[in-house]
Amino acid sequence: MNGVDILGYSAGFITTLTFLPQVLKTYKEKSARDISLNMFLIAATNEIMWVVYGFLKNDMVIVLTNAVVLVLSLTMVVFKLKYSKSVANKIE
Amino acid sequence: MNGVDILGYSAGFITTLTFLPQVLKTYKEKSARDISLNMFLIAATNEIMWVVYGFLKNDMVIVLTNAVVLVLSLTMVVFKLKYSKSVANKIE
Numbered sequence: 001m002n003g004v005d006i007l008g009y010s011a012g013f014i015t016t017l018t019f020l021p022q023v024l025k026t027y028k029e030k031s032a033r034d035i036s037l038n039m040f041l042i043a044a045t046n047e048i049m050w051v052v053y054g055f056l057k058n059d060m061v062i063v064l065t066n067a068v069v070l071v072l073s074l075t076m077v078v079f080k081l082k083y084s085k086s087v088a089n090k091i092e
Numbered sequence: 093m094n095g096v097d098i099l100g101y102s103a104g105f106i107t108t109l110t111f112l113p114q115v116l117k118t119y120k121e122k123s124a125r126d127i128s129l130n131m132f133l134i135a136a137t138n139e140i141m142w143v144v145y146g147f148l149k150n151d152m153v154i155v156l157t158n159a160v161v162l163v164l165s166l167t168m169v170v171f172k173l174k175y176s177k178s179v180a181n182k183i184e
């Protein structure tokens with residue numbers, strides 16, 4: 001494995017965890033008013049495409065990394081639907 | 093180009109645009125309180141890694157798609173810093 005490969009694997013690993021800080025913040029604060037539902041619906045749909053692509057290419061790295069992002073995206077969709085009104089509720 | 097390739101290119105195109113609904117929502121509503129700054133800082137750093145990786149692999153598809161996501165991520169970092177307090181300001 002050369003330096004370019006290491007850079008690629010490192011970048012891929014970080015990509016997998018990109019949504020994690022948002023999931024943790026939203027879980028902690030129970031507020032998702034400013035979050036775009038469309039962003040995470042598109043992300044989840046897109047990750048399903050990548051997982052299918054990974055299976056068809058028989059590439060388990062693509063399948064597994066995108067499965068992680070899929071779970072995080074679906075978590076944000078659930079959080080958005082659950083916590084979207086929390087700021088409004090607090091004001092009321 | 094076979095069906096698997098078409099799926100891969102389609103998935104890549106959608107990935108490029110994933111952050112766009114969030115950018116548009118935040119631009120419109122001028123509120124970013126619920127947005128994770130860390131998420132978009134990690135995303136921006138990660139996209140720089142992918143752009144460098146693309147250059148080193150001489151793969152302009154990787155360079156260009158990740159350059160688009162980099163611009164959207166940096167836009168969200170700026171919006172977060174600019175609009176983070178807007179809900180609090182409105183309440184005051």
